[in-house]
Amino acid sequence: MENTEKGITTAENYISDLFAKNGPDEYEYQQIFDLVDNLTDSEVLSFRKYMKPILNPNTIIGFSYTKPFGYNGDFFIIEKIYQRYCNPDKQYIKWDKYFHEFPAAIxxxxxxxxxxxxxxxxxxxxxxxxxxxxxxxxxxxxxxxxxxxxxxxxxxxxxxxxxxxxxxxxxxxxxxxxxxxxxxxxxxxxxxxxxxxxxxxxxxxxxxxxxxxxxxxxxxxxxxxxxxxxxxxxxxxxxxNPSKKIMEILGDWFxxxxxxxxxxxxxxxxxxxxxxxxxxxxxxxxxxxxxxxx
Ligand SMILES: C[S@@+](CC[C@H](N)C(=O)[O-])C[C@H]1O[C@@H](n2cnc3c(N)ncnc32)[C@H](O)[C@@H]1O
Missing domain, CATH: 3.40.50.150 (Vaccinia Virus protein VP39)
Structure with missing residues (x-):
């Protein structure tokens, strides 16, 4: 996935393809890291808009983004990381599996x-x-x-x-x-x-x-x-930390x-x-x- 040439439009199509199959497979993990690492500041809002279906407390990254306890890094999210918890719902499971492979989560x-x-x-x-x-x-x-x-x-x-x-x-x-x-x-x-x-x-x-x-x-x-x-x-x-940017952009976790x-x-x-x-x-x-x- 090249994010440089066609920029955010390419990213939108790529992400909608990911959602069509309920999330990334292992071979796509690095592609997403690269995509996020190459986003410019002006592309972040659009990128978050495309990712909206998972930016809610049903996924681990969305739990961080929405902060139901009022802050990042609460005990509940840390425990989910320790237990390698994945939401069994098919819309979310692949995204949680992906989250557990973030180097920062490991x-x-x-x-x-x-x-x-x-x-x-x-x-x-x-x-x-x-x-x-x-x-x-x-x-x-x-x-x-x-x-x-x-x-x-x-x-x-x-x-x-x-x-x-x-x-x-x-x-x-x-x-x-x-x-x-x-x-x-x-x-x-x-x-x-x-x-x-x-x-x-x-x-x-x-x-x-x-x-x-x-x-x-x-x-x-x-x-x-x-x-x-x-x-x-x-x-x-x-x-x-190689997961710094994805934590900040998708998890609003600074x-x-x-x-x-x-x-x-x-x-x-x-x-x-x-x-x-x-x-x-x-x-x-x-x-x-x-x-x-x-
Ligand atoms: C990211 S968690 C880490 C938990 C645990 N140390 C671990 O490694 O599994 C951070 C914890 O620190 C607590 N915390 C944050 N600010 C604090 C403060 N100023 N005083 C005491 N606890 C705080 C949070 O409520 C949260 O439970």
Missing amino acids: AVVNRKTMAIEMFEKLNNKANGDAKNVLILGSGPVSETFEFFEKNNDSTLQFDMLDLDKRAISFAKVKNAKYLNSMTFHHKNVIRFAPDKKYDMIWSAGLFDYFKEKHFVYLLKKYYEYLNEGGEMIIGNFDIK LHHRSEDELKKYAIQAGIDKNKIDVFKEPLGINLFLRITK
């Missing part, structure tokens, strides 16, 4: 796997002692649920923090078996005042929504609540993408010694993790 699933591995490492290190973990912007709390399912002997105690009451209710039901190891706080991370220190502070899918000023403020604030030997791990999408150097710079601005800072990535390299040790 990176989100990867970060859950990484969280579980980090908790397992801490639990092994704890060697039977209690260790405290704080999760900032805890959402559906799937990573912790899966961690407990695999590690019945865990001695980790989790504090979960989320601004959205619906996220907390959902997470409590999901984690009903493990509530003796979890405390939920319905609080804004900016205002939360912890009553203890933590061995690990984990946050994925939250700091990408904050401007630099708030990012640095939160690093500084939560570093104070880290135990000696503890670590704070903060996820953020990389500037090289994030502050950041480079490794920017993340390190924020930690230094927060007053943290540069020897205590490093950045690692999930396997696709799309989600970066700033790690700060104490």
Whole structure:
């Protein structure tokens, strides 16, 4: 599919052909990414008009576009990504299948796997002692649920923090078996005042929504609540996220993408010694993790 020569008219025909067969097949996935990446600003409105049949909460991308909970990246959409949920309706199923192949969606699933591995490492290190973990912007709390399912002997105690009451209710039901190891706080991370220190502070899918000023403020604030030997791990999408444009155009989903150097710079601005800072990535390299040790 060439989007350059005949521009948006070609795109309209291409998309109407896709809808005629209820959505893209695998061989068309890259064509759509390319089409979106080549759209000019003036073509975006028309493109969204052609895509209207799926820009509603029945598809994952449409759920993001319409924001039924008032903001992007709510617990419900993240849980759909984790569960690889596809609406069974034939008008939507192929579009949801396509969404799960967005590199950014795969990176989100990867970060859950990484969280579980980090908790397992801490639990092994704890060697039977209690260790405290704080999760900032805890959402559906799937990573912790899966961690407990695999590690019945865990001695980790989790504090979960989320601004959205619906996220907390959902997470409590999901984690009903493990509530003796979890405390939920319905609080804004900016205002939360912890009553203890933590061995690990984990946050994925939250700091990408904050401007630099708030990012640095939160690093500084939560570093104070880290135990000696503890670590704070903060996820953020990389500037090289190949799904950036499609997320913005179809999902109206805007994030502050950041480079490794920017993340390190924020930690230094927060007053943290540069020897205590490093950045690692999930396997696709799309989600970066700033790690700060104490
Ligand atoms: C994209 S989700 C990520 C959820 C989870 N960390 C994960 O990776 O599965 C972001 C979560 O942060 C919550 N959130 C957004 N802003 C917040 C704030 N200022 N304080 C606390 N939670 C917030 C949202 O309600 C949502 O549940």
